[in-house]
Amino acid sequence: MLLRFRVANHRSIRDEQTLSFVAARRRGAPRQRLTEIPEIVSITGIYGANASGKSNVLDALRWMKWAIQRSQTSWAPNEGVPRRPFLLEEKARSAPSLYEVDFLHEGNRYSYGFEVDDEAVRGEWLFSFPHGRPRRLFDRTGPGENDYDFGRTLTGEIRRIATLTRDNALFLSSAASNNHPLLGALHQQLTTCMQFAGHDFHGERFRLKVIEELLQQPETEQDVNALLRLADLGIERAEVVTSDLPPELEESLEQLHRALSRAAGLRVTPPDTDSLKRRIQLRRAGSDVALPIDEESAGTRAWLSIAGLTLGALRDGSVLVVDEIDSSLHPMLSSSLLRMFKDPEINRHGAQLLFASHDTTLLGTLLAEELLSRDEVWFTQKDPEGATTLFPLTEFHPRRDENVERGYLQGRYGAVPYLNFDMVRKLFQERRATLDEDTA
Structure with missing residues (x-):
């Protein structure tokens, strides 16, 4: 079960962006204790204009899973890291890319992340949170075998595994390949708990x-x-x-x-x-x-x-990630998918749905009463430099009775394209005038 995903310098995502799966605190609800596992939303939907970066947020999570799964076994030893940095700025092309995920495993909270550049893994870390406070399991500060700091609670042949880990491979991947009990279990959790549904041929x-x-x-x-x-x-x-x-x-x-x-x-x-x-x-x-x-x-x-x-x-109680959930589907069918994840009688194992969409009917109440709650809606928007910003609907503090679908289409929350139709008409008028002159 995912709690949070943090990413920087991946495709159109230049600056650090965070996607949270933690439910917003309800008005009047008591503050959560540090030792408690937070309440998690079962659905997270991302909206935004075409080419605003919705798919890149999902792709960053997919790439992180792929790196955890394949870095030790499939990446060529002498060919660096096959990452996808922000290409529209020279500084970003050479800066590290960051990926971090907070998740639950057997009722315990963990935070795992890493930084990579084109050549090697520049940082990698894993923390657990017993009693709500962070406990370091390992912290890797560079590509060398001596750049590891292990916590006292992480046992096993970790030093030997560090010597076997290539500069361009993740220590978590290497530990799983060498049958480390805990790290192997966390590796399996991160590589099997997420399934991605694309709409291309493959x-x-x-x-x-x-x-x-x-x-x-x-x-x-x-x-x-x-x-x-x-x-x-x-x-x-x-x-x-x-x-x-x-x-x-x-x-x-x-x-x-x-x-x-x-x-x-x-x-x-x-x-x-x-x-x-x-x-x-x-x-x-x-x-x-x-x-x-x-x-x-x-x-x-x-x-x-x-x-x-x-x-x-x-x-399985896993995470399903769907890009363009509305592609080729009637709104009644895509809304039914959402309702399946939100129904506690159907979703008994804490499965989560993360999707990107343009289907604004899922934001309203025409198909069902509040399909998406306020803390389940996120937006993407690009700045003038082509960099994606990710932000939640809750930042706008919408009223309980506010029509979110109408507000989104009216541009109240941003993340919508602006097309000046008067300029479109003018374009065709000018084109027609040119044709009339040519035929005169």
Whole structure:
């Protein structure tokens, strides 16, 4: 469960920005004790104009997860850190990038973060919070093996692991690779508790792969098809079918694998032909005809694929991160996703939904009574230098009866594009006048 995410110098995010998942203190509520775990919101939505940086906030969290997962095992030893700094300012291109996340693991609060530049890891730290006060587990101040300061409560072969950690790899990743009990568990938490749903080709393929796995398990197959029927898409059920590949395709794949395996320095995994033989097809109500999912509408594919990740998050109590949650979905369907995460009878394990969207109906009350509370709404906006600022709706102290959707569209909170329609009309008038002169 996420409490807070802090980032600086990632794509359009130049200056340090913080996204909090902690619920705002209600008026009249007692102040929280230092030893208490704060109340966490189950949904966080980010709104803003096109190219304002909404997707970059989500991408920064995805990149952090990827670095934790892959830095020790996949990053080339002599090729530095494949980061994505702010490119519109020379100073930022050489400055370190910062990533930090506060999270809960087995009821305990931890804070883990790191700083990297193009060459190496420049800092890395991990703190726990027993009794509400920070306790250092480790603090790395540079890329060298002697630049570590370990807390007394962190046991195990930590010094040996430090000597095995490359300058461009994270110590947490190295500790997990060397089977450190606590750090391995925290590594697993951070790399498995978040699932990302993109809407490009690769993102949709990944989501449909998750659905394929769920449809092959009897206990989850029923839930997937129940959600599919409830969406009123005219689909009775989805199913996974297997068919043989054309012999010439199988032979071509085998030849390609042999050729790549013979190439110097390459270790190639054999092609997974079994997965290529499987495909999802959908049966319509009252019909014996089943169509491949690729022939269905974008909305049907979007709902089916996002439903699978939602079921997985609700089952595991994990974090689902969705960019453009409204893409190809009717507002009633996207609002239903939000309501699933907010319903305590459905969301029994503390799952969280983090999304970016342009769908302002989710801010209002037309679809349901206050889908998003005030502390669940955040905005992004770019300054004249192209840098993203992230800020919460609560900064504006909206009244309880205030129409947030209308206020947002009117620009009351910023984070909306401004298009002067009079200038648009003038542009076309000038163009028409030029054409009239040319034909005169």
